[in-house]
Amino acid sequence: MDIPGLYNYWIVIVLMMTGFYIVIARGNLIKKIVGLNIFQTSVFILYISMGKVDGGTAPIIAEGVERYSNPLPHVLILTAIVVGIATTALGLALIVRIRAAYGTIEEDEIHAQNTMKDADG
Amino acid sequence: MIAAHLPILQIVVPLVAAPACLALGRGRAAWLLALAVSWAALGIAGGLLATVLRDGPVSYALGNWAPPWGIEYRVDALNAYVLLIVAAIGAVVLPYARRSIADELPAHQHAAFYTAFLLCLTGLLGVAITGDAFNLFVFLEISSLSSYVLIGLGRNRRALTAAFQYLVMGTIGATFIVIGIGLLYMATGTLNMADLAARIPAVAHSRTVLAALAFLAVGATLKIALFPLHGWLPNAYAYAPSAVTAFLAATATKVSVYILVRFLFTVFGPAYSFEQLALHNLIVPFAVIAIVVCSTVAIFQNNVKRMLAYSSVAQIGYMMLGIGLGTATGISAGLVHLFNHALMKGGLFLALGCIALRVGSVRLEALAGLGRTMPLSAFAFVIGGLSLIGVPLTNGFISKWILVQATLEQGAWGLALVVLFGSLLAVAYIWRVVEVAYLRPPPDGARRREAPLSMLIPTWILIGASVYFGIDTSLSLGVAEIAARILTGGAG
């Protein structure tokens, strides 16, 4: 297996798992959002990596260049980045509201407050 | 002229109207605009279905870029069916929303609410109409992001945590889907679904395609809330504003089911998904667990909204069971239940919203004596509940019938029994509510106070439709069967 040649895919996997782990393991809501970001970023890199064509250059028409990289994944990922930013912004906004309502952004403390006052719902 | 552009209008009209709602600023004007748009969307969806049934699939090249390079909107019977469900529910919920939202949200949030609602509608319609895999992801995220907002608007502060939880789970699900799409693009070099379907067989044995299928399936099941990935759903439904719960329960998970069906059957093909990978061995057990476990959990809920939410997870189990069988009858059972469940669960949540408006709570004990204080809402709930159980003359019966027939076709006795056993569990949780509402006296001093007509009429439209489609199944079952034939590779 060509491990060095696939190294960006390895990075993708490491980032993906790191992000995933943070989302699951961390109780702090901000950290969860950070983890989610890392997780999404790994996918950006996956897409960008697949657009690369061996020996190809940046997809801008220029004299004397025969091989270009595939621009489509890059364009796609621009959209995905926008989506990611929107998600992050919304997540952070929710955290602000949660902090105002609960006085904390730690998952376990919120959970404790919810179960304590279970009568309200 | 306009008829040729129906596919794009379906998306553009609500998409453009959404920011306009925000610009209008005032709640009432925004509501009127949203209402007009949602009805227009329903008209367009109806027109599309009629066209598809008459002329066969419609293809629309966005910006005149010919597929597979440009984005194609491709409407066959299945798309049109899902579009109709989503648009119809939107059109019924919006008239209802005005009073319900005025009661549950502060005035300055109203315009924002309708904006988010229209965006959500756009996203769901977009998922259902597009023929481009990446475009599907974008629409999915539009609908998801706006639904996080809608859920977070709930009065109870737990709505915020529910929305956050959904945001995390939903984003993971959507990201899985986008990974799957990326891997498919890697293997085939195309994003057009029809084109993908044509190219996948050549590379079907590569690990990349297999991984793509795995990511797509897991991502979609997360959004579907198939057991055991349903953790986000009960709280999200329980704490969202009433109108939002009704809308999302009737549409969001259904559209996610559509995504899974579309990929498993059209893109990968039943031969690959079912004969080679034997995915039914994976889907069916989880569907069965969903039916049994979540129906049982529903029995023990004291918050009726949450009870119905668990019931939704169980009902999703029925749809997935039918689809997981992989046969034409199974798929039509899944699809017809998708249609029927949208109507009955939408109606039930709307009825519950009426109750919440007058009683101020949806906890079981607060419902005492509703049979006398709110007879119409309570009776709507009973009919919806009967439909959930699958009593004859309601659409739930039709779903159950076809589903049992599909399991018997395969000789799967155990599955048939599970389906019927699930109905009995539904009797248990529905009847807990009925007993409290009809056999417990209302609290002292309670007098007859029915919900306003603007809320009762939409509720009864959905409940009435549940009964109608239990008697005349030519539309619901007819289109589902056509769609199932297309999906299993027969002629449409």
Place this chain on the structure above:
Amino acid sequence: MSAQTLIWLSLLIPGLAAVGIALTGRWPNVREAVTLTAAVLLFACVAALVPDVVAGGRPDVTLIEMLPGLPMRFVVEPLGMLFALIASGLWIINSLYSIGYMRSNAEAHQTRFYVCFAIALASTMGVAFAGNMMTLFVFYEALTLSTYPLVTHKGNEEAKRAGRLYLGILLSTSIGLQLLAIVWTWAVAGTLDFTAGGILSGRVSGPVAGVLLLLYAYGIGKAALMPLHRWLPAAMVAPTPVSALLHAVAVVKAGVFTVVKVVVYIFGFDLIRETGAGDWLAAIAAATLLIASLVAMTKDNLKARLAYSTVSQLAYVVLGAALATPAAVLGAGMHIAMHAMGKITLFFCAGAIYTAAHKTEISEMAGLGRVMPLTFAAFLIGALSIIGLPPMGGTWSKWYLMLGAVEADRLVMVVVLMISSLLNIAYLVPVAARAFFLPAPRPAALGAAAAPAAPDSGGIREAPLFCLIPLCLSAAGCIVLFFYADAIYDLLRPIVQP
């Protein structure tokens, strides 16, 4: 009027009556007039169908195709004709009785009561005229649901518990077993139309037929085969008119009627006999028949005793169907009619006693016969009809059932039927005997001195006329049926001799 119109009207009249009753709820007299008018009209429509059916006609109407190949369809055939005739005829009498009972006892929610009653009758008509198994199932379920509010009428804890049991057993059997059996039949036979000679013959093997019959027999929970009979005694918590018409006639008869229909038109006699599928069903029916009779003897509450008696009598019909010989099935069909007339009389009497004397336990009824002679005379007539003594209608159905058992070469069943008749005597006759021949108990605390010398009536008189007339009518009916049994025989004969 054409037969088609009459079928339509039979289904619509009770349905429209429900609407009319709901609208006129504020004026009790108008409301009751609506009920009575509807009952009379319904009976007239149903009766008008009889000549056509006797002449061999099988009028049918098709409503709408609910599922591909499965329309909602109504066909009038002899068995359904008989059932519809009994249910609609007794509705008239029962409506009169309801008026007397409900008003004398000042029951609450009377409008709801009459509305549900009318809907239940509409469902019964649907069951009776159903042309295929799915249509029958639809109305079978509607009947269950429309009677639930009647069972829980009192709204107290006991009624709630009874309602749970009622709905729990009836819905779980019908959805869990019957629906499965129906879809299975549909998958195997490709049709659900009731067809003479059966639709399953030649399509299923012996063991499969046995399992299917088991699913049907227990899936039809309304037939109250043991051990799924508990809902019936529980349902006695309802007001007596409900117990009388619904839980002695319409609902339970819908159950056994369905069993007979399934045996005659889904399986066919030959299949039942050849595969031996009927053997165990006959055994279960026989066991139910005897055990329920024994249980009935232990009950002191009159309605509970009658309920167990019903369980036992329903098993006669199932037994007849399971024997699957012409005479047995004729007997089963006739027993539907005969038992209906007898049992409704008994329930009317129980209600009259409750209304007039507020007594529910048999041990309290000693001496009551002297102050309520008409009521107890009617009770005796009804009891004799159930037992099967001439000159009461019940004689004939038992006669044909025994004949059927002989025809099927099942002498054990003949013995069972005889023992059961003896048991019937043992639990029914003492009720009347006690009332006529035992002295009324004297108020114990005050002693003999305070009690008047004359038989103590305690101010008890016969029940109001609205209660009394119906029970006399139905008692007379028991006798009339004895002399006109040949009409029923002629009506039913085509189903066993196609």
